[in-house]
Amino acid sequence: MTDRLTIATWNINSVRLRMPIVERLLRDHGPDVLCLQETKCPDANFPEGAFRKLGYEHVAINGQKGYHGVAVVSRRPLAEVERRGFCDKGDARHIAVSVPFGGTSLRLHNFYVPAGGDEPDREINEKFGHKLDFMGEMRSWLAGEEARRPAVVVGDLNVAPFEHDVWSHKALLKVVSHTPVETELFEEIRRAGNWIDAMREVVPPTDKLYTWWSYRAKDWDAADKGRRLDHVWLSQPLAGTLRSVAVLREARGWEKPSDHVPVMTVLEG
Template sequence: MADRLTIVTWNINSVRLRMPIVEKLLAELQPDVLCLQETKCPDANFPEKAFRAAGYEHMAIHGQKGYHGVATVSRRPLGEIEKREFCAMGDARHVAVNVPFNGAVLRLHNFYVPAGGDEPDREVNPKFGHKLDFMSEMQDWLNGSETSRPAVLVGDLNVAPYEHDVWSHKQLLKVVSHTQVETELFEKVRERGGWLDAMRHFTPMEEKLYTWWSYRAKDWSKADKGRRLDHIWVSQPLAGAVRSAQVLREARGWEKPSDHAPVVAVFEC
């Protein structure tokens, strides 16, 4: 009998503040696994009861007060939880788990890559240097034994790598998230591990594809000045099992929304 697995990744921009729309998504979509970024709360304050009430008994939480934070919640048991630190900063930006799938397990990485500040120059903006160093550590680690097995990498990676991943390639070339130094390093991370970009696998390169729209726009949907900052990568041993990957755009318009929309991937073997 075929096994079907649905994974959602979503930068929630404060899990406690936006728990009503998280519960809405879980009720309507009923994914097997939900990966959240920017949870903005320490582990002790994570709303575990609400997730258990929704049927998500299994959790891997890596949070901190007021900043960053990632969490993976699941209806399936989670094994071998790992919380990796990058750049010796002590930030809560990664958690990995094993998820049962098709009689075995897949390794699921949940990332929140640093945004990088406003100025794309590491000499004047340490935040930008931190972002580049973070991705360099990803490049060194996420290959070999990490990608020779069934694995999925999801999260807010804070880079829009391709021309049509932003509303205006020309106007954003010098804007953090779409600069050449970021996009080239981003591709090195992905290519060294042999990761499949699941979203672009199902959406042609010439089509616009966004997951984030700024709060600054009075009508975010009409202005549609988006960027694709959220990603789903799949290792080659699992690539044949990906059935779909799409943005749940309507969630950006829910009450008191995050500025990111969820991304949904379905796997089946």
Template structure:
């Protein structure tokens, strides 16, 4: 038996629907978690995904901003749409499904970007981001013999030195400042989560999932950051077989600035 899950900040699901369809046809993950869908629930293009076999759909969207969606080829149950920091933003969606003889709780997150100035005293967007990460400490990697947990999404923080193109130059840039990276890692380890991408790809290797639109040639400059993550409870991590960053998607026509990440699991 096998199972796969993908996460992708799509930066408008309606604008980039052809890219999502292309991705699903080619890679066929069992579940796809999208972030920054920028789409009210009533206008979500569900029929397009149902036509591809993704008939189980959970969405939490809003007009023009934020939004998350979980699309599945197997049954899922909606567990929670949590309003972190009581801002009214659609940034979290949890669902439950069965795989490998266990019930899995899946969290789909879109963490605030935090603006440009890494000072919470003068930048309310950065304050919001730090508060959001602090509140995420309540989200733990619950597991036992019959259950497990997965957390995926655009967490908008690149925690390791090798998760950015230049650790030294980005230490004072939002997404890689010490207060962010230390906060995220403290939340992850305190919650019992395993960083699945770094369990598969050694921390010594550079690893990116995002490249800015501002780069004239994103591939040549390769100034990326790992902003997208896949975490699991230890028992789910033990079944991991492969993690793939679909770097080629950054070069597709009218792409998102993020690329999909796919985690594949195998069960005896």
């Protein structure tokens, strides 16, 4: 008998502010596990009760007042919760849990990579330097044991690595999230652990694919100036389990939306 697992990832840009659309996602789509980024609240203020009412009784949080924050809510039990720090900053940007799957379990990593500010030069922009350092630490860690076991990396990784992950490759080459130094480092991280880019396994690299649209656009849908900043990676032991990936673009048009939309991945094993 096979086991089917649906994992959703979503930068929610304040979980308390946007709880109504989180509830909509859970009611309408019912993922087994939801990974949130940029929750923007300390652990004590996380709305656990609302999730439990919807059947998501297992909650793991790494929160921070006003900034950052990641969380995992699940219908399935969560074990071996780990919160890893990066760059000695004390930021809440990672949480890992073990989730039952296929008669055993998989390791699920939920990341919120620093955005990197506006200027792609670490000499004049400390935030950009922090982003590159954070990614450097990710590369060292995700190249080892984490990549050799059944594992999934999800989250707002804040890099659009390929030409068709942005609305205009040429226009964004000097814009943070699509600069060559970022995209090359991003792919170094993925290749170092031989991680599978699940979204591009399903959607050809020649097709446009976005998960984020700026709040600055008057009509985000018509302008369609998006970027793929949210990602799903699978370790090689899970290579044969991928069944589908869906970007819920319509969520960008929900009431009081995040600028990111959920990405839903189905595994079967």
